[in-house]
Amino acid sequence: QVQLAQSGSELKKPGASVKVSCKASGYTFTTYGISWVRQAPGQGLEWMGWINTNTGNPTYAQGFTGRFVFSLDTSVSTAYLQISSLKAEDTAVYYCARVECSTSSCYPHYWGQGTLVTVSS
Amino acid sequence: QSALTQPASVSGSPGQSITISCTETNSGVGDYNYVSWYQQHPGKAPKLIIYDVSNRPSGVSNRFSGSKSGNTASLTISGLQADDEADYYCNSYTSNSYTRGTTSFGTGTKVTVL
Numbered sequence: 001q002v003q004l005a006q007s008g009s010e011l012k013k014p015g016a017s018v019k020v021s022c023k024a025s026g027y028t029f030t031t032y033g034i035s036w037v038r039q040a041p042g043q044g045l046e047w048m049g050w051i052n053t054n055t056g057n058p059t060y061a062q063g064f065t066g067r068f069v070f071s072l073d074t075s076v077s078t079a080y081l082q083i084s085s086l087k088a089e090d091t092a093v094y095y096c097a098r099v100e101c102s103t104s105s106c107y108p109h110y111w112g113q114g115t116l117v118t119v120s121s
Numbered sequence: 122q123s124a125l126t127q128p129a130s131v132s133g134s135p136g137q138s139i140t141i142s143c144t145e146t147n148s149g150v151g152d153y154n155y156v157s158w159y160q161q162h163p164g165k166a167p168k169l170i171i172y173d174v175s176n177r178p179s180g181v182s183n184r185f186s187g188s189k190s191g192n193t194a195s196l197t198i199s200g201l202q203a204d205d206e207a208d209y210y211c212n213s214y215t216s217n218s219y220t221r222g223t224t225s226f227g228t229g230t231k232v233t234v235l
Contacts, residue, residue, distance in 0.1 A: 033219075037167075037226075044229040045159070045167065045210050049222050059222040095166055104173045105155035105214040106224075111166040 002026040004096055004112035011118045012086050020115045022079040022096030029077035030054045033099035035108045036070060036081050040092040050099055051079060086119045093117075125211055125227035132233040138199040141230045143211035145192040155214040156194040158187060159226075162207045171196060198232070206234045 007021040022034060036048040049060040051070040058070040069082045079096055094115050097108030124146045133139040143156060158171035169178055171187040174194065184199045198205050211227035218224035 044208075045161075045226040047212070047224055047226055050219060059219060061222045061225075097167075099219070100172075102173050102176075105157070106219055107155075107157035107169065107172045107212060107214060108167075109169050109172075109178070111168070114166055 002098065002110045004098060004110055006094075006096060006112040006115045009116040009118070011120065013121055014086055014088060014119055016086050016119075017082060017084040018086060018117055020081045020083075020094050020096075020117065022081070022112050024077045024079070024098070027098075030074055033106075034070075034072075034079040035097045035099050036068075037095040037097060037108065038092045039095065039114075040089075043092075048081075048094075053079070083117070086117075088119050090117060091119045125213055125225060127209075127211060127227040127230045129228070130231045130233065132235055133198075133201045134235045135201055135203065137201050138197060139201060139232065141196045141198075141209055141211075141232070143194040143196070143227045145213065154216065156187070156189060157212045157214070158185075158196045159210045159212065160205075160207050161210065167210065201234055203234050206232055208232070 003025045005023045010018050012018050030053045033050050033052050035050040038046045038048055047061050048064045051058040056072055067084050071080045096112040098110040099106055100109040126144045126146050131139050131141055155173050159167035160170050161167040170181050170185045174189045175187040186197045188195050209230045
């Protein structure tokens with residue numbers, strides 16, 4: 001069965017960097033893209049962008065350029081989200097999700113369990 | 122990037138039907154073609170319950186149904202059950218959403234079962 005297993009919670013100081021992993025299993029990794037979604041405490045879902053796992057090409061949503069980097073290691077079926085120069089407002093749960101495309105549209109289908117990143121001095 | 126507005130909360134009694142709206146409000150363009158819907162219980166990851174406006178993934182109850190008219194999509198939950206109490210989000214898609222990075226989620230609706 002399709003599974004996306006994310007790395008554990010992180011506690012970081014402002015200005016530091018963090019790298020969140022998302023390991024896929026149960027399917028051919030390069031067949032489906034991976035989206036990243038942020039959810040700040042008590043807030044809604046924000047689509048951060050996605051990465052084409054076939055080409056490695058990332059696309060970032062407005063507001064997630066510069067400090068946010070999506071990457072892959074296809075040899076271990078893993079996608080990564082790296083955030084640099086962390087700020088308190090980056091405190092959130094970060095989800096990865098497998099992007100599926102029907103004949104009509106694309107949408108995140110299977111989701112990882114989420115990784116809580118806390119930024120605090 | 123489109124803005125998708127949902128009511129903050131909707132409530133209903135067990136057995137009743139409720140409808141959650143998702144309205145595109147970016148300059149009245151209304152050009153998002155498709156929408157998907159997600160259910161999120163507290164502390165859990167979102168779960169896809171509707172895609173392509175009205176299609177249900179395998180295993181999702183047929184009590185969930187979706188529709189779209191103009192720039193407003195709707196999710197209807199019929200035969201409301203206690204486990205339906207959760208947050209619900211819509212997600213827009215147009216033909217270049219992923220190419221341009223412009224897909225977005227709605228503001229979210231908290232469903233309460235009275």
